[in-house]
Amino acid sequence: MKKVPRFFIISPLIxxxxxxxxxxxxxxFFMHLEVSGxxxxxxxxxxxxxxxxxxxxxxxxxxxxxxxxxxxxxxxxLYYTIRDRSFYDKSGIRQMIYGGFLFKFIGGxxxxxxxxxxxxxxxxxxxxxxxxxxxxxxxxxxxSKTGAPGEAKGGVAFLAERSNSPIVPVGVKGVxxxxxxxxxxxxxxxxxxxxxxxxxxxxxxxxxxxxxxxxSVYKREARFVMNEIGRLIVG
Numbered sequence: 001m002k003k004v005p006r007f008f009i010i011s012p013l014i015x016x017x018x019x020x021x022x023x024x025x026x027x028x029f030f031m032h033l034e035v036s037g038x039x040x041x042x043x044x045x046x047x048x049x050x051x052x053x054x055x056x057x058x059x060x061x062x063x064x065x066x067x068x069x070x071x072x073x074x075x076x077x078l079y080y081t082i083r084d085r086s087f088y089d090k091s092g093i094r095q096m097i098y099g100g101f102l103f104k105f106i107g108g109x110x111x112x113x114x115x116x117x118x119x120x121x122x123x124x125x126x127x128x129x130x131x132x133x134x135x136x137x138x139x140x141x142x143x144s145k146t147g148a149p150g151e152a153k154g155g156v157a158f159l160a161e162r163s164n165s166p167i168v169p170v171g172v173k174g175v176x177x178x179x180x181x182x183x184x185x186x187x188x189x190x191x192x193x194x195x196x197x198x199x200x201x202x203x204x205x206x207x208x209x210x211x212x213x214x215x216s217v218y219k220r221e222a223r224f225v226m227n228e229i230g231r232l233i234v235g
Contacts, residue, residue, distance in 0.1 A: 004109060004124050009133075012077035012107030016066050020076075023067040027190060030183050031174065035068045037194035037232075041075070041168065044197055049129040049165040050075060053156050055149045055229050056138035058175035062106075065136055065170055068192040078136040079128050081155070082108035107136075111155070118158040118218070129163035139222050139229075147176030149233070152226040154218030157203065161218075166197035167225055171232025193232040198225060 027033035044050055052075075054065055066078055082103045109124035119126065125135055137159075139152035160167050174190040182188050207220045 004127060008104050008107075008109070011105045012079060015106050016077045017072065019063075020067060020071055023063055024071075027064065027067055030186050030188075032186070032189040033064075033068070034189065034191045035194075036192070038070070040194050040196045044166060044168075046074065047132055049132045049163055050134045050197070051129070051156060051160055051165050051167045052078060052134070052136045052170050053139050053167050053225050053229065054136070054170035054172055055144065055226075055233065056140050056142065057144045057147050057172065058178060059143070060178075061138070061143075061172060061175060062136070064172055064175070064190065064192060068194075075134050077107055078134050079125070080106075080108045080136055081111045081122070081125060081138075083111060083113070118155055118215075119162075122155055122159060125159055126162055129159060129165050135159065135165075139226055144176065149226050149230045152219070152222035154215070154222050156225060157218040157221035160198075160203070160221075161200060164200060166199045167203075168197050169195035169225060169228040169232060171195070171229050173233050195228055195232050198228065 024033070052065060054061065062080060066076060069075055080103075109128070111125075112121045112123075115121050129135060137156050139156045140150045141153045142150075144150050156167065159165065171193040172190065173192075174188050178188055203221045203224065206224050207217065209217055
């Protein structure tokens, strides 16, 4: 696989810093944004890559977590996982925007599904982590149909192990089922909670490792991460 072009390394930093003030203002005014748990990020050593893992219940989710971090946070920019354009709806605005240049400009990097090999499916994200850059991942791989955290895919655990990066669980409440009128009438209250970082030692002690070479361990570890996210939502 080709390396991530330098342009798409720099552009997310410019974009995410530029939109932070407006995004934060909109979220605070229209959706009464509340943020908690930022103190959990202070224990993460500087220069160490981090994987933020969040539940996914609405299309605005990718903008909420960056806006919930402090302005000019050391964790910005965040890079995302995206699918090929054909994965998204083939009509309307999604066809024009999703999975293309704009997604890469704001921090998206392609996942290559169906290869049955995490290293081949997530090469760009592994490269970014090894360069001490930070990822933002929805372990479920898609928007929840019920609003509740769903079954997680193993990629987040694989990336954490191979890069020795802590996973920060992020619980987001108040987005699911939100309509335009809910937004304009300020009916919603979005709450974002950052949990304590999950290091490899905790993951390995919390999950049955199985036999040597058992790749399903990554799904069990990802399930553990989703359970931690679920606790943040309920709490």
